Amino acid sequence: MSLSERVKRLRGRMPRKAPGARGIEKAARNLGCERLQALTITGIGPRAACDAIYERRDAEGQSPFALGAGQSFERHLTRDGARVLRELYREAGRFSGAIQVLDLAERFPGRGGIAERLRTTEALVRTRRAGEPAPEILLSARLSVDIPGLDGSIEPDALVAEPDGRYRVVEIKSYADRRGKTDPARIRGACRQAAVGVHALEAILGPGAAPPIADLILRRPGSFTPTLRPMRLSAELRSIEAFFGEVKNTLERVEARIPSGASLDQRSALDALPIRYRESCKEFCALASVCRDQAEACGDPGILGDGAREVLAPVRSIDRALELLHGLGEPPRTTEEAALKKRLQSAFERYGKAVGYGV
Amino acid sequence: MGSELATILRLVAYEKGRAIPMATHRQVAIRDEALVMAPIAMAGEATTIHAIAIGRVGGPPRIRVVPDPRDREALAGLFAWLGGGLEKYFESCDGHPQAWVSSRAAVALLDTLAERCRYDRERPEVRAFGERLSYFTDRAPVSGQQALHAATDVLGRHWATGQASSEDEHLGSFLVWLDPPPGGAAGLRRALREAELEPAGANTRPDFDRERLEPLVTASNIARREGAPPDELAELSEAIEDALAPVALAIYEKTQRAIALLRGSELPPMPQLEELEKREADAFRGFQKARREGRFLTLRDRPKAAAFRMATREDAEANAEASLRSGDGVARAAAALSGGALEGVVRGPEKRRRGPRSFDHLFEIQSEQAVLHLREGDRLFKDGDRRHCAEVLGFERLGAAATVRLKLVKGQKLFGLPADGEEQCWLSKATDWGRIFKERKQYALRLGETPWTHDPERPRPEGHPRPAPADPLALIEEAR
Numbered sequence: 001m002s003l004s005e006r007v008k009r010l011r012g013r014m015p016r017k018a019p020g021a022r023g024i025e026k027a028a029r030n031l032g033c034e035r036l037q038a039l040t041i042t043g044i045g046p047r048a049a050c051d052a053i054y055e056r057r058d059a060e061g062q063s064p065f066a067l068g069a070g071q072s073f074e075r076h077l078t079r080d081g082a083r084v085l086r087e088l089y090r091e092a093g094r095f096s097g098a099i100q101v102l103d104l105a106e107r108f109p110g111r112g113g114i115a116e117r118l119r120t121t122e123a124l125v126r127t128r129r130a131g132e133p134a135p136e137i138l139l140s141a142r143l144s145v146d147i148p149g150l151d152g153s154i155e156p157d158a159l160v161a162e163p164d165g166r167y168r169v170v171e172i173k174s175y176a177d178r179r180g181k182t183d184p185a186r187i188r189g190a191c192r193q194a195a196v197g198v199h200a201l202e203a204i205l206g207p208g209a210a211p212p213i214a215d216l217i218l219r220r221p222g223s224f225t226p227t228l229r230p231m232r233l234s235a236e237l238r239s240i241e242a243f244f245g246e247v248k249n250t251l252e253r254v255e256a257r258i259p260s261g262a263s264l265d266q267r268s269a270l271d272a273l274p275i276r277y278r279e280s281c282k283e284f285c286a287l288a289s290v291c292r293d294q295a296e297a298c299g300d301p302g303i304l305g306d307g308a309r310e311v312l313a314p315v316r317s318i319d320r321a322l323e324l325l326h327g328l329g330e331p332p333r334t335t336e337e338a339a340l341k342k343r344l345q346s347a348f349e350r351y352g353k354a355v356g357y358g359v
Numbered sequence: 360m361g362s363e364l365a366t367i368l369r370l371v372a373y374e375k376g377r378a379i380p381m382a383t384h385r386q387v388a389i390r391d392e393a394l395v396m397a398p399i400a401m402a403g404e405a406t407t408i409h410a411i412a413i414g415r416v417g418g419p420p421r422i423r424v425v426p427d428p429r430d431r432e433a434l435a436g437l438f439a440w441l442g443g444g445l446e447k448y449f450e451s452c453d454g455h456p457q458a459w460v461s462s463r464a465a466v467a468l469l470d471t472l473a474e475r476c477r478y479d480r481e482r483p484e485v486r487a488f489g490e491r492l493s494y495f496t497d498r499a500p501v502s503g504q505q506a507l508h509a510a511t512d513v514l515g516r517h518w519a520t521g522q523a524s525s526e527d528e529h530l531g532s533f534l535v536w537l538d539p540p541p542g543g544a545a546g547l548r549r550a551l552r553e554a555e556l557e558p559a560g561a562n563t564r565p566d567f568d569r570e571r572l573e574p575l576v577t578a579s580n581i582a583r584r585e586g587a588p589p590d591e592l593a594e595l596s597e598a599i600e601d602a603l604a605p606v607a608l609a610i611y612e613k614t615q616r617a618i619a620l621l622r623g624s625e626l627p628p629m630p631q632l633e634e635l636e637k638r639e640a641d642a643f644r645g646f647q648k649a650r651r652e653g654r655f656l657t658l659r660d661r662p663k664a665a666a667f668r669m670a671t672r673e674d675a676e677a678n679a680e681a682s683l684r685s686g687d688g689v690a691r692a693a694a695a696l697s698g699g700a701l702e703g704v705v706r707g708p709e710k711r712r713r714g715p716r717s718f719d720h721l722f723e724i725q726s727e728q729a730v731l732h733l734r735e736g737d738r739l740f741k742d743g744d745r746r747h748c749a750e751v752l753g754f755e756r757l758g759a760a761a762t763v764r765l766k767l768v769k770g771q772k773l774f775g776l777p778a779d780g781e782e783q784c785w786l787s788k789a790t791d792w793g794r795i796f797k798e799r800k801q802y803a804l805r806l807g808e809t810p811w812t813h814d815p816e817r818p819r820p821e822g823h824p825r826p827a828p829a830d831p832l833a834l835i836e837e838a839r
Binding site: 060061062063064065066067068069070174175176178179181183221222279280282289293301302303304305306307308310311312318321322325342343344346347348350351353354355356 | 362363364365366367368369370371373374380383401402403404405406467470471474475521522523524525526548552562563564565566568569572573576659688689691692695696729
């Protein structure tokens with residue numbers, strides 16, 4: 001069976017949804033979580049799994065106000081021949097002469113135009129790399145990403161030309177730019193999304209095809225005035241590359257874990273995939289509360305926090321930690337357990353003395 | 360707090376199914392007249408307030424809602440109203456103002472608003488609001504400050520829940536741990552899941568926006584654009600208020616509940632709170648003076664101002680930590696566990712003659728602590744008191760017990776030798792409330808002229824590089 005067929009079979013009757021740059025960068029945040037990797041590469045996605053398979057309505061998603069703000073800001077930048085965008089780049093000294101802008105969605109509109117946009121983007125990227133003239137700014141460009149069976153493509157907010165003939169990825173976000181106080185989690189997310197774009201460009205032209213830098217365009221608080229900041233992407237790129245590097249392995253591991261003939265639209269199959277629950281999961285994965293509850297059912301000390309998992313590593317279960325603390329159950333089985341027991345008890349004793357009750 | 364003690368406390372709270380105390384003393388001041396604010400921003404618009412509930416500690420809120428905060432006029436009206444309230448409060452408050460919000464998200468919203476508003480070019484009332492709000496937000500990052508408190512933060516300093524600390528950021532969730540329902544673990548889990556569905560920060564839920572709020576705001580905007588009659592507009596505005604007011608109210612009430620729980624816990628105040636309050640009052644006086652003199656708050660500090668600010672923050676952090684270790688029993692226990700405090704029994708006190716009229720006050724502390732981070736020459740302070748200082752001369756460890764030899768270097772006259780058998784606690788840090796004044800004097804002197812590193816006009820000092828050695832490796836080998 002081809003890779004595509006294997007992926008399709010694993011997907012079962014769940015609808016196919018390409019993860020996009022967002023989905024990919026989120027999956028790359030927790031490569032050790034097989035469930036998340038499996039859901040991403042099969043095109044099911046954690047949100048759909050949460051709703052349809054675990055039947056837990058994750059009522060998140062984006063607020064229409066936030067979506068609207070994002071769309072308005074992007075429109076503001078890209079309308080009238082991208083006047084505001086061009087001015088931003090001119091004022092930043094990135095271009096001195098004429099700035100030619102090509103909006104591929106105007107040229108090839110709608111879903112039917114996606115294939116053309118893919119082809120044209122690739123052609124323009126090659127053209128410019130070869131030193132031939134090509135537009136300085138590309139809007140609605142499309143780049144394919146190699147996840148077998150998904151025919152996914154991503155759409156970076158813009159591609160902007162570098163003097164050396166390469167294109168740089170641009171991420172436009174309607175977040176407020178507060179310089180050093182800008183929400184770091186949001187910056188990180190935007191950079192990671194951009195890294196997917198860089199990876200996709202490198203897939204076309206080979207390593208080094210795109211500079212490991214992204215232009216992050218945010219807006220001044222309370223206005224539509226854009227700000228421009230180039231961001232280095234080294235760590236983000238490595239993370240994204242690691243994700244793509246693992247796709248085939250993940251597929252094999254998943255197929256080995258679930259019973260033959262099973263597919264991931266079944267809860268029992270998804271439950272068979274090991275998770276890697278972390279405190280940060282709720283920041284990016286719709287399944288966070290499902291996995292948290294499952295972690296609790298297994299007695300994972302990680303539900304008390306990542307720090308707790310480290311401290312209680314010698315025991316790996318909350319029940320056992322409590323046994324050691326209270327001196328119940330089996331005596332320590334390893335030297336690590338014995339050391340932990342001593343530390344737990346002496347700390348708790350000191351605490352008890354401080355707050356003034358018998359321990 | 361050391362991660363080990365924090366983990367143990369969460370473990371025990373988890374086992375008990377309720378939060379357990381993490382402090383022996385109250386670490387923050389609760390001013391009787393403090394403001395309680397529950398602002399809600401519109402999603403995607405960081406510099407707005409869509410609705411706000413505001414009142415005093417223990418009192419009812421006033422709730423204000425603007426139909427669409429993207430309407431600059433309406434928003435400016437709200438800011439002006441809030442600014443007026445803040446002005447009245449600042450003029451009447453005793454010592455310094457204080458405000459409480461639900462969580463760090465709310466603090467971040469106020470911070471964004473303050474920065475945005477205080478530079479408003481067109482509207483002086485908005486600027487005034489921003490400037491006053493900036494008092495709170497400017498103080499917020501300073502350790503030990505008493506101007507702006509996030510309820511989740513404050514609760515987290517006094518209680519440990521049985522969940523991850525990032526989950527504590529949801530005020531509703533924390534409150535469930537402080538007052539769990541009957542029904543054991545299942546009841547608790549159910550209550551937590553329910554609580555987490557209710558907003559407790561500075562935003563509404565996306566599905567609430569999708570299903571309820573956005574249609575109402577859109578309807579109101581369309582009606583306005585099409586010139587609908589005033590009573591129709593009023594009705595549509597009221598519908599928005601009916602949707603948002605309960606959300607702001609709920610967050611307001613949760614914040615009040617957190618304060619009430621802290622008060623009701625009857626924890627005695629940390630002794631150093633008085634000094635911290637004095638500091639806060641000083642800061643407020645300085646703030647008011649600057650405003651009277653027309654000195655504006657800058658968005659970006661110039662190098663000299665930045666240096667002073669950093670010195671202030673570092674000093675505040677050091678004093679806050681020292682205050683905590685000496686003032687709170689659990690913090691002291693954590694310090695003892697991590698080796699930052701020496702607890703034990705005095706042995707062999709000796710007043711050894713050194714000269715005709717000088718003595719060395721020597722004694723030992725016998726401790727059972729497993730972890731001690733001590734070196735010869737380290738200085739320790741008895742119970743964190745600056746005036747009572749001893750130097751470590753050496754120490755020996757025999758199994759579980761350690762003996763530390765000490766010599767008094769400060770407080771010989773005032774405190775004298777300790778008695779044999781006395782239980783004592785010596786901390787590696789002491790509060791020093793006078794340090795910042797000395798430092799500021801030093802800084803003013805040293806930075807009287809902007810150094811060449813920050814002033815392009817100044818000449819760079821000449822380097823006098825020595826010629827490179829012919830064979831650096833040989834030199835290294837020689838030095839081995």
